[in-house]
Amino acid sequence: MASSDQGSSGAPKPVPGSYGLPVIGAVRDRLDFYYFQGQDKYFESRIERYSSTVVRLNVPPGPFMAKDPRVVAVLDAKSFPVLFDMDKVEKKNLFTGTYMPSTDLTGGYRVCSYLDPSEPTHTKVKQMLFNLLLSRKDEVIPTFRSNFSSLLATVESELAKSGKAEFNKLNDVTSFDFIGEAYFGVRPSSTDLGSGGPAKAAKWLIWQLHPLVTLGLPMILEEPLLHTFHLPPFLVKGDYKALYKYYSAAGKQVLDMAEGLGLSREEACHNLLFATTFNSYGGLKVLFPGLVANVAGAGEKLHERLAAEIRGAVAEAGGKVTLAAVERMELTKSVVWESLRLDPPVKFQYGHAKKDLEVASHDGVFQVRKGEMLFGYQPCATRDARVFGATAGQFVPDRFVGDEGRKLLQYVYWSNGRETESPSVGDKQCPGKNFVVLVGRLLVVELFLRYDTFTATVSTELLGSSVVFTGVTKATSGPGS
Numbered sequence: 312m313a314s315s316d317q318g319s320s321g322a323p324k325p326v327p328g329s330y331g332l333p334v335i336g337a338v339r340d341r342l343d344f345y346y347f348q349g350q351d352k353y354f355e356s357r358i359e360r361y362s363s364t365v366v367r368l369n370v371p372p373g374p375f376m377a378k379d380p381r382v383v384a385v386l387d388a389k390s391f392p393v394l395f396d397m398d399k400v401e402k403k404n405l406f407t408g409t410y411m412p413s414t415d416l417t418g419g420y421r422v423c424s425y426l427d428p429s430e431p432t433h434t435k436v437k438q439m440l441f442n443l444l445l446s447r448k449d450e451v452i453p454t455f456r457s458n459f460s461s462l463l464a465t466v467e468s469e470l471a472k473s474g475k476a477e478f479n480k481l482n483d484v485t486s487f488d489f490i491g492e493a494y495f496g497v498r499p500s501s502t503d504l505g506s507g508g509p510a511k512a513a514k515w516l517i518w519q520l521h522p523l524v525t526l527g528l529p530m531i532l533e534e535p536l537l538h539t540f541h542l543p544p545f546l547v548k549g550d551y552k553a554l555y556k557y558y559s560a561a562g563k564q565v566l567d568m569a570e571g572l573g574l575s576r577e578e579a580c581h582n583l584l585f586a587t588t589f590n591s592y593g594g595l596k597v598l599f600p601g602l603v604a605n606v607a608g609a610g611e612k613l614h615e616r617l618a619a620e621i622r623g624a625v626a627e628a629g630g631k632v633t634l635a636a637v638e639r640m641e642l643t644k645s646v647v648w649e650s651l652r653l654d655p656p657v658k659f660q661y662g663h664a665k666k667d668l669e670v671a672s673h674d675g676v677f678q679v680r681k682g683e684m685l686f687g688y689q690p691c692a693t694r695d696a697r698v699f700g701a702t703a704g705q706f707v708p709d710r711f712v713g714d715e716g717r718k719l720l721q722y723v724y725w726s727n728g729r730e731t732e733s734p735s736v737g738d739k740q741c742p743g744k745n746f747v748v749l750v751g752r753l754l755v756v757e758l759f760l761r762y763d764t765f766t767a768t769v770s771t772e773l774l775g776s777s778v779v780f781t782g783v784t785k786a787t788s789g790p791g792s
């Protein structure tokens with residue numbers, strides 16, 4: 312069923328809300344978003360003010376980086392999926408929203424994330440990525456396990472030394488190597504990149520995302536430095552060149568395959584760099600700390616249940632972590648989906664209305680004009696109490712267990728599509744969907760094969776959670792590895 316025809320009755324209404332005065336309204340809203348209200352409150356307060364989950368508002372960064380900050384926000388589980396409907400929205404040049412980073416940061420190319428499926432290159436690049444992930448599917452589990460068991464060994468030695476271990480730092484280094492090894496069989500740290508890969512990647516990511524983040528510095532510094540002008544691409548050129556060199560050598564086989572799909576080697580390599588460094592590495596940088604934070608916060612009772620389920624399934628598989636064993640871990644799977652629901656790592660989605668549209672929320676149908684920018688703040692949709700009930704804002708580990716639980720998966724949107732659907736070359740759903748869900752599960756598996764329980768402190772940082780392990784209790788039973 313199309314998202315605008317979901318059965319809300321009544322004549323279409325104009326979308327309520329206000330953009331305020333030109334320039335001043337957008338700057339004022341940006342300050343609300345970053346400093347005075349914060350993201351969640353920014354959207355919640357506007358839903359409240361206009362008694363509507365479809366509402367007109369400004370999104371950051373606004374002047375002078377974005378030509379037009381005005382959007383129609385879809386902020387509930389029912390209206391949000393209009394953004395997945397390729398007949399209704401065009402997704403050209405709006406991966407980062409109302410501004411687009413310079414293509415000087417991507418070798419002069421508009422990479423896949425910025426292409427609409429109607430553009431022929433989109434199909435070719437997405438197919439390249441599907442082929443890559445399929446060809447490496449048997450490498451994911453062993454590569455994950457070797458990289459992350461070594462991370463946990465480091466956690467233990469840091470705990471022994473100083474009583475704490477910063478997960479995010481270790482995760483950055485480990486995820487970067489893990490992805491390179493899983494995709495290409497070559498650990499970036501064993502090449503000329505050395506240990507510098509994650510820092511170079513992080514700097515390049517900041518150059519693209521600075522308009523959307525706050526570093527926690529005083530407003531008077533951040534506004535001119537981060538939110539008003541683009542950082543000059545030449546300052547990150549050397550870092551990008553070093554990353555490119557790694558991908559063009561390590562990704563040789565993928566690039567050969569890409570040429571067969573009709574892509575030039577150079578365009579394929581810039582895309583490979585982006586999908587690996589921005590989409591994959593950037594994703595795991597946020598996903599894993601969020602997942603560990605939620606599991607830590609749920610406490611020892613959940614840990615006991617996870618350990619029992621995971622060790623039982625692994626024992627049944629002859630002591631091995633196999634895909635089939637992981638598939639049997641109902642609670643583990645639910646925990647990962649619940650974390651993706653509660654804290655979707657990519658929170659903003661955009662699309663231009665291809666034609667005049669009617670968008671239905673739970674409460675009414677709204678008229679959107681051709682060319683208007685639709686925008687979804689995903690946490691509002693995936694924490695919608697009309698779908699997830701009174702616990703919508705809480706981490707409920709077994710929410711997706713059982714037949715009833717599974718029915719809710721259609722409302723999990725982290726991949727820019729429903730969790731019950733699969734990405735294709737004709738849409739904009741994340742091609743890494745299965746990979747992401749699998750590695751999330753593998754992280755939980757690794758934790759509870761090794762530990763009976765663990766404790767951590769959690770705070771917020773740039774794009775998500777910051778996690779510091781404060782204690783681990785080694786496993787007292789089970790297959791052990």
Ligand code: HEM
Binds near residue numbers: 425591594595738742
């Ligand atoms: C697209 C999320 C990991 C490759 C997307 C989109 C989201 C997303 C929300 C849609 C963006 C938009 O157009 O509005 C995530 C998250 C990840 C993750 C949260 C990890 C936690 C990956 C991985 C890959 C990948 C591992 C590796 C192939 C891509 C690409 C696109 C995309 C190429 C553009 C798709 C298209 O143009 O059709 N991802 N992703 N992502 N993702 Fe992922």
